[in-house]
Amino acid sequence: MRDPVIGIDLGTTNSAVASVEEGRPRIIPSRAGGRLTPSVVGLTPKLAERVVGTKAQELAKEHPDCVVWATKRFIGRRFTPELVQQAKAVVPYQLAGGNTGDVRVKMAGRTVPVTQVSAMILGELKLDAEAFFGRGVSKCVITVPANFDDSQRQATREAATIAGLDAIRLINEPTAAALAYGLSRGFQGHALVFDLGGGTFDVTVLEITDGVYEVKATGGDPALGGEDFDLKIVEWLLAQVDDNHRELVHRDVVSMHKLKVAAEQAKRELTEYEETLISLDGLGDHTQPARKLTGLETALTRSFFEQLCEPLSKRCLSVCESVMKEAGMDPHSVDTVLLVGGMTRVPLIRRLVTDFFGKAPSTEVNPDEAVALGAAIHADELARQSGAALLLDVVGNSLGVGVMGGRVKHLIPRNSSVPVVAKDVFHPGRHGQTEARIPIFQGESEMQDENRKLGEVVLRNLQGASRSDTPLEVTFELSNEGTLSVRATDLKSGLSEAVKLEARPHLPGQEAERLVKEQAAYAQRQAQADAKKTEETFRKLLERGEKLAKLLQRSAEENPSDEADAAMINVRSLLATGYSALEGRDAEQCAQVARQLTQLLSGRRD
Structure with a gap:
């Protein structure tokens, strides 16, 4: 039997894991029973024990300083004062810098690398999959935002490695969503994926023809998502706190967490209703023994919420206009619009999409699950090497070389098809130069200071006396999953040097090894604890099977009737197999019987 492969949507707000069984993609439920795992991680205050998902959300109610969320916004980023200021506007926890410039978060008095936080979430999804299959799982496809750069993609891979996963491919989230949509419904034509998640926004135009998925254009905003819409409500609520308490509430972590939770709940309710009531107590300074606390009661209407979020709506439209222009298409020529991400349930967003594209978006696909299902489909194809779908993706951001005058020469323009190789010849900045530093930039501007520096290639021992005697060839190679390799060659001497992305933040080798061991030890302890719970749950499932x-x-x-006899024999056979597997402690067989029995008892086939 082939080892299971899984697809993972590592999201800003929620994450999901899926697999393909009997040719059909399906979400793997968490061990807690949910279909989504909140991307929230915490450490308990006394013992610093790890909690992930709903347990971390519960911990946040009493100890918000012990919990972090939305860390996907910071993965693979370089720690800078500017990033710290940006973070203060969206999250209450503090950021810190690692020795290599990577971003870390502070929780429960500890400083934890963002990469490790992502690894904790991935590790939890891995345990869910292993409980589902009753055997080890290591191979996976992980999705990333289309506008993730090389550093962010490499950091995602690093997180997967720490979690004990072998990421056989990274694919862009919009492409994964379109894959799930197209293969399950036989769609042909131009599809636009409108992906508004918790922390990022992507818009991608694809042409789908006979199993070929060709990305025509992609664009997005890496700092726009549901968290920003929540923040608009939080700011509005804070403004309604009485003057004597407002500053205390603003500085208090517990109070701000209460406002954040209330804002999320209000946004969800306004998806269904025209108005929602918000009632909060216990707002104030929780750090002092003699607490001065206040409360807040107010109502928020859907129309006023939409007014609050108008600037964010305009940013969404701006991205749509830009992508359609780059695709050379009229918005009304798109055949279907596929919504991805929980924020797309908001009526404001659906109306915005309908007005701009001249048609109502498709609501057939669950926006929270489409990306994970698409990742599972692609993982299954890679494992079977079936080639049912050919993915032709594009570059999300232009890539180039820094030249004299503080300018950038782009070698790979944005929306170029991948994989792609591009090369050009440059010369040293002055005569007699023995060393050349060739900076690599990502972004659309022609000016270096308006782009993001990814790293540099250093060529030493140059021999030419004049600039013209020292031609330097720079080659960019971008893989089909968006990872970049760069090589510079002195064409006169033949000296060649591959890129060392010194600007790419990463974990030091020894620390990465330690985190891998910590994760493996945690997974082993958790698997042992889960095994006891799984056995108890399976026994109860067999009891329900007996009743059926x-x-x-x-x-x-x-x-x-023959059908009635066949149904009874099928259940009896499953029960016999289940009891035998339980007696023989065959976890994989137990898991297989559990999946089949659960489907029979629930009447579901997903």
Whole structure:
């Protein structure tokens, strides 16, 4: 039997894991029973024990300083004062810099690399998959935002490695969503994926023809998502706190967390209703023994919420206009619009999409699950090497070389098809130069200071006396999953040097090894604890199966038919296999029987 492969949507707000069984993609439920895992991680205040998902959300109610969320916004980023200021506007926890310039977060009095936080979430999804299959799982496809750069993609891979996963491919989230949509419904034509998640916004135009998925254009805003819409409500609520308490509430972590939770709840309710009531107490300074606390009661209407979020709506439209222009298409020529991300449930967003594209978006695909399902489909294809779908993706950001005058010469323009190789010849900045530093930039501006520096290639021992005697060839190679390799060659001497992305933040080798060992030890402890719970749950499932078998037997006796007999025999056979697997402690067989019995008992086939 082939080892299971899984698809993972590592999201800003929620994450999901899926697999393909009997040719059909399906979400793997968490061990807690949910279909989504909140991308929230915490450390308990006394023992610093790890909690992930809903347990971390519960911890945040009493100890918000022990919990972090939305860390996907910072993965692969370089720690800078500017990033710290940006973070203060969206999250209450503090950022810190690692020795290599990577971003870390402070929780429960500890400083934890963002890469490790992502690894904790991935590790939890891995445990969910292993509980589902009853065996080890290592190979996966992970999705990333289309506008993730090389550093962010490499950091995602690093997180997967720490979690004990082998990421056989990274694919862009919009492409994964379109893959799930197209393969399950046989769609042909131009599809636009409108992906507004918790922390990022992507818009991608694809042409889907006979299983070929060709990305025509992609664009987005890496700092726009549901968290920003929540923040608009938080700011509005804070403004309504009385003057004597407002500054205390603003500085208090517990109070601000209460406002954040209330804002999220209000946004969800306004998706269904025209108005929602917000009632909060216990707002104030929780750090002092003699607490001065206040409360807040107000109502928020859907129309006023939409007014608050108008600047964010305009940013969404701006991205749509830019992508359609780059695709050379009229918005009304798109055949279907696919919504991805929980924020797309908001009526404001659906109306915005309908007005801009001249048609109502498709609501057939669950926006929270489409990306994970698409990742699972691609993982299954890679494992089977079936080639059912050919993905032709594009570059999300232009890549180039820094030249004299503080300018950038772009070698790979944005929306070029990948994989792609591009090269050009440059010369040293002055005569007699023995060393050349060739900076690599990402971005659309022609000016270096308006782009993001990814790193540099250093060529030493140059021999030419004059600039013209020292031609330097720079080659960019971008893989089909968006990772960049760069090589510079002195064409006169033949000296060549591959890129060392010194600007790419990463974990020091020894620390990465330690985190891998920590994760493996945690996974082993957790698996042992889960095994006991799984056995108890399986025994209860068999009891429910026995009741179903008796009902089917009674039905077959009262209304004899071949179908009734077959249904009863099928359940009896499953139960016999289950009891045998339980006695033989065959976890994989138990898991297989559990999946089949659960489907029979629930009447679901997903």
